[in-house]
Amino acid sequence: MRMTDSNILSIKDRSMTDYKTPQFRSVLSALSPNQGAEMLRYGWTKPGIISLAQGEGSMPTPDFIADATYAALKDGKTFYAPVLGVPELRQEISNYYASVFKAAIPTSRIFVTSSGTTAMHLAMTSILDEGDEIIAITPIWKNLLGAIELTQAHCIQVPLEHNAEQGWGLDLNKLFDAVTSRTKAMLIVTPSNPTGWTMTAQEIKTVLDFARERGIWIIADEVYSRIVYEGTRSPSFLDYAKPDDKLFIVNSFSKSYAMTGWRLGWLVGPANSETPVRDLALYDNMGPPTYAQYGAMAALRHGEPFIAEQVKLWKSNLDMVMDRFEKNGRIQMHRPPATFYAFFSVDGEPDCMKLVKSLIDESLLSLAPGCAFGQCCAGWVRMCFAVSEQKMEQALDRLEKVVQKA
Numbered sequence: 001m002r003m004t005d006s007n008i009l010s011i012k013d014r015s016m017t018d019y020k021t022p023q024f025r026s027v028l029s030a031l032s033p034n035q036g037a038e039m040l041r042y043g044w045t046k047p048g049i050i051s052l053a054q055g056e057g058s059m060p061t062p063d064f065i066a067d068a069t070y071a072a073l074k075d076g077k078t079f080y081a082p083v084l085g086v087p088e089l090r091q092e093i094s095n096y097y098a099s100v101f102k103a104a105i106p107t108s109r110i111f112v113t114s115s116g117t118t119a120m121h122l123a124m125t126s127i128l129d130e131g132d133e134i135i136a137i138t139p140i141w142k143n144l145l146g147a148i149e150l151t152q153a154h155c156i157q158v159p160l161e162h163n164a165e166q167g168w169g170l171d172l173n174k175l176f177d178a179v180t181s182r183t184k185a186m187l188i189v190t191p192s193n194p195t196g197w198t199m200t201a202q203e204i205k206t207v208l209d210f211a212r213e214r215g216i217w218i219i220a221d222e223v224y225s226r227i228v229y230e231g232t233r234s235p236s237f238l239d240y241a242k243p244d245d246k247l248f249i250v251n252s253f254s255k256s257y258a259m260t261g262w263r264l265g266w267l268v269g270p271a272n273s274e275t276p277v278r279d280l281a282l283y284d285n286m287g288p289p290t291y292a293q294y295g296a297m298a299a300l301r302h303g304e305p306f307i308a309e310q311v312k313l314w315k316s317n318l319d320m321v322m323d324r325f326e327k328n329g330r331i332q333m334h335r336p337p338a339t340f341y342a343f344f345s346v347d348g349e350p351d352c353m354k355l356v357k358s359l360i361d362e363s364l365l366s367l368a369p370g371c372a373f374g375q376c377c378a379g380w381v382r383m384c385f386a387v388s389e390q391k392m393e394q395a396l397d398r399l400e401k402v403v404q405k406a
């Protein structure tokens with residue numbers, strides 16, 4: 001570049017500020033604090049800690065998935081693949097929807113992504129502009145709120161109702177009243193992390209009808225749809241959706257198939273979404289790892305007994321948790337119908353950060369503070385119970401060292 005007087009001046013101007021220090025986008029310094037991540041890091045430093053603060057089971061990925069992946073690697077599946085996924089995997093996901101959800105979803109609406117989180121980012125960034133409003137039902141996994149912040153859309157939180165007899169529930173009028181002329185989308189996690197609250201088929205139908213009439217997008221996170229304690233899956237938006245509805249479904253291999261570290265998920269979009277999502281994925285991440293997608297195919301083809309076995313173990317852990325909470329007398333929780341989270345409150349402990357910190361310091365048990373899940377939940381704590389029976393017992397003993405019986 002030729003140095004002109006005006007260049008020189010602007011360089012002089014910049015020298016007044018600290019232009020040599022690396023500066024990042026302002027949206028990053030404006031991100032809201034993540035108390036869950038903060039407590040997780042705090043717990044990690046302690047030798048002997050039992051961590052039930054993160055959302056994953058303690059079983060490694062089963063051999064039939066690992067073996068299929070290894071075979072793919074040996075077979076040279078190590079090159080770039082189509083951005084929206086290997087065609088056989090897209091077909092396998094379509095087959096999965098046909099057999100488990102009785103839904104006919106063509107492969108042109110199914111996009112393989114490197115994680116459920118990536119599927120969520122693709123869904124959001126393909127529809128949200130700066131300043132749009134998105135309604136999120138809370139409590140909600142903090143990372144989804146963070147993903148909204150990155151889009152610079154404005155998030156309106158609509159909290160679930162809670163009462164001791166019925167547990168968590170959605171007031172549909174509150175949800176609909178939150179809609180304004182700027183509302184672009186609603187974000188609904190069903191079954192919900194952290195509460196286990198699961199939308200009924202009737203609620204799904206009503207919300208879908210409302211959104212259709214108002215021209216609002218629904219982003220439904222159905223990552224926990226197979227972790228249910230009655231039946232084999234939760235009600236899905238796909239049970240009622242038409243191909244041209246403004247609907248994205250986020251899903252993942254992480255939770256159902258013990259594949260959290262694999263970073264593989266998928267997105268289902270409307271009939272006209274293949275081109276925009278492909279373009280976005282192309283410039284964003286160029287698609288998921290090729291060889292790993294062969295493991296995902298094996299998961300969908302042969303994974304049903306594994307899911308059933310896991311859910312059986314988690315159900316018996318949940319029985320244990322309910323029994324111990326009841327005997328404790330100070331811990332309040334309505335039995336969740338789905339997911340592997342116990343989201344509870346403790347009588348006389350309104351400050352979840354204080355409680356989580358003392359659990360780490362005094363009994364080496366790391367849990368997630370409720371305040372990380374939205375404005376509504378400062379008095380709550382989340383514990384993942386997707387561990388072995390022995391570890392669960394040990395964790396409950398440690399919890400009761402701090403939360404002593406009434």
Ligand SMILES: Cc1ncc(COP(=O)(O)O)c(C=O)c1O
Binds near residue numbers: 055193254260
């Ligand atoms: C509701 C919800 N959606 C998405 C994810 C992320 O899934 P993945 O591991 O595929 O990124 C999680 C993980 O905890 C979650 O709780």
